[in-house]
Amino acid sequence: MKRIGVLTSGGDSPGMNAAVRAVVRKAIYHNVEIYGIFGGYAGLISGNIKKLELGSVGDIIHRGGTILYSARCEEFRTKEGQQKGIEQLKKHGIEGLVVIGGDGSYRGAKALTEQGFPCSGVPGTIDNDIEGTQFTIGFDTALNTVIDAIDKIRDTATSHERTFIIEVMGRNAGDIALWSGLAGGAETILIPEENYNMDEIASRLMKGHERGKKHSIIIVAEGVSSGMEFAKELEEATNFDTRVSVLGHMQRGGSPTAFDRVLASRLGARAVELLLEGKGGRAVGIVNNQVVDHDIIDILDKEHVIDMDLYKLSKELSI
Ligand code: ADP
16 A cells, blocks of 8 residues: 555544554555545545645644544445545545544444445544443543542532532443542442442432431433433432532543553554555454454444443442
8 A cells, every 4th residue: 555544533532633643654654645534524525635744743642632623424324425435535546544433433434444445443432432442542531531520529529518410421331430430439320331220329328428428429421311310310319419510522622641642652553554464444452451453343243341340349449
């Protein structure tokens, strides 16, 4: 391959820029030309494609968001849309594509590969909901944003002796809730992978209250319920005065942590290598600190699995 492309797609995540930088620099290191596709699959269809140089990715490793922009594109779900994308790639002489994004973006990469255009998938999402990797790019940064918020809310919860409910992102996965709840010392963590029992939660909170515990922090994953709805239910069950914080999009932004930058650098570079080795349709990931790759179809077929041992531990430590 003499020329490859790179795009970011779907929800952005901190560390996507570090991944773009790694893709660009690794390609140029191997004397391969690299083209940026701006605006995800929408930009691919419309031909928003420009050559990138070493300097194009200077000064971005520490920045959140993505310099390539991201978009959601309904047209790309259709075969006609995908064909338009392939035509644009061919027109620019591009022979392989690195797709940085989440589950939906991987489906686009799979569709292109199945139509004969080789792609590599790089897991960029704060949700940590992609199989074949223990961590996705942006998850660690999002966790640090959430625990910063939990720590601050804890100060107020302590002063005012209140029960705080913090709603966090994660789509259908409970990883952000679980990891941030454990790291933030939350009393209760609600994840979509496990049904919750209001009687049990209420009785735990009341027992804590009787022991002299005056405040509690409850983390609710957005895939379980809205924080407001859960608060209403909890107030009915306990009569406790509750407050709700919905952290929202702040979780998607910010300067990536060192962990996410290193992860993005390793995975972005590997994605380029795979294309140069002639391997299309692979998704890169990190397992036991080793960079690995899997068939993108297998990844998409698998249900995301949360670390239930960690969940069990969080329950044991929050008695
Ligand atoms: P994420 O990649 O963060 O999961 P989305 O689910 O919104 O985000 O997907 C991003 C984009 O990927 C979509 O807007 C669409 O262009 C493309 N995409 C999603 N699903 C498919 C699919 N089944 N086939 C082709 N392209 C898809």
